[in-house]
Amino acid sequence: MSVLLIDAGNSRVKWQLRQAGIIEAQGGVAHTDLAQMSDAEAGRIFPAHCDRVVVASVRDNDSLHQSLNAHYGARLRWLAQPVSDHPAFIHCYAEPGRLGVDRWLAMLGARCHYSAPLIVADAGTALTVDLMSADNHHEGGFIVPGLQLAQQALFNSTQRVRPYNDERASQQLLPGQDTVGCVSSGVYRQQAALVRSVQQDYPQHVLVVTGGDGLWLATQLGCEYRPDLVFDGMDSLCAGSFLP
Numbered sequence: 001m002s003v004l005l006i007d008a009g010n011s012r013v014k015w016q017l018r019q020a021g022i023i024e025a026q027g028g029v030a031h032t033d034l035a036q037m038s039d040a041e042a043g044r045i046f047p048a049h050c051d052r053v054v055v056a057s058v059r060d061n062d063s064l065h066q067s068l069n070a071h072y073g074a075r076l077r078w079l080a081q082p083v084s085d086h087p088a089f090i091h092c093y094a095e096p097g098r099l100g101v102d103r104w105l106a107m108l109g110a111r112c113h114y115s116a117p118l119i120v121a122d123a124g125t126a127l128t129v130d131l132m133s134a135d136n137h138h139e140g141g142f143i144v145p146g147l148q149l150a151q152q153a154l155f156n157s158t159q160r161v162r163p164y165n166d167e168r169a170s171q172q173l174l175p176g177q178d179t180v181g182c183v184s185s186g187v188y189r190q191q192a193a194l195v196r197s198v199q200q201d202y203p204q205h206v207l208v209v210t211g212g213d214g215l216w217l218a219t220q221l222g223c224e225y226r227p228d229l230v231f232d233g234m235d236s237l238c239a240g241s242f243l244p
């Protein structure tokens, strides 16, 4: 059975077509590009032929929802929040429906690869860092602005911290020597420092990193980068028949 998995984050919509867990095709599109397409054009981004479609969305995405509904009809499952009665995940939120579905799926996906207690860091629009015990209790987490958002917040909310065209952003953790250098170095250092500080407090937990901006973070912290954790989580829901 082929399943089209769609991860609609706040910046990008990513998809994978999987058959028995094997990735057969994949792609992604920025929300800003998607917003300029007609419903018909948006529908053609994704493979037409699949037995099931599962979407995890952290935004309303009404027009995407409509166009996918028009294309796939009853094959479509739209997840806007964690499935409430999953037998292998114990929520810590008093209102589990408020936990981002992507955070939940990344934890479920990480559990497919590791049996240890976990720190799951997802570097997307936001950087989220979640703790999960070996017996699948969500132990809580952290949400901070991601790499791009943190830099944009400074550029948008000050007059003189500006993205000067003649200055270069840096992924080094060295002190910057111009405005763009100070902002980029500062934000990169801040992201790595947050995750490292969580690691220090939970030394038994294995760190795994996912998300579009996760490769740098994983390299910096010397841990595994698994870009597909949200998809792995969705695939595990399909395999275990845990979809609503």
Ligand SMILES: Nc1ncnc2c1ncn2[C@@H]1O[C@H](COP(=O)(O)OP(=O)(O)O)[C@@H](O)[C@H]1O
Pocket: 008, 009, 010, 011, 012, 013, 014, 028, 123, 124, 125, 126, 148, 211, 212, 213
């Ligand atoms: N092919 C790509 N096109 C655009 N951005 C990408 C791509 N691959 C990685 N990125 C990075 O991924 C980030 C978004 O990460 P992602 O996990 O998709 O976020 P979200 O889930 O919040 O939409 C962007 O800020 C960008 O730096």
Ligand SMILES: CC(C)(COP(=O)(O)O)[C@@H](O)C(=O)NCCC(=O)O
Pocket: 009, 010, 011, 058, 098, 099, 100, 101, 102, 103, 122, 124, 125, 126, 127, 128, 143, 146
């Ligand atoms: C924290 C998030 C914005 C992260 O989304 P992303 O960066 O992947 O687009 C998302 O998981 C979300 O909207 N969460 C809801 C609030 C919560 O998790 O408590």
Ligand SMILES: [K+]
Pocket: 009, 102, 122, 124, 211, 230
């Ligand atoms: K994400």
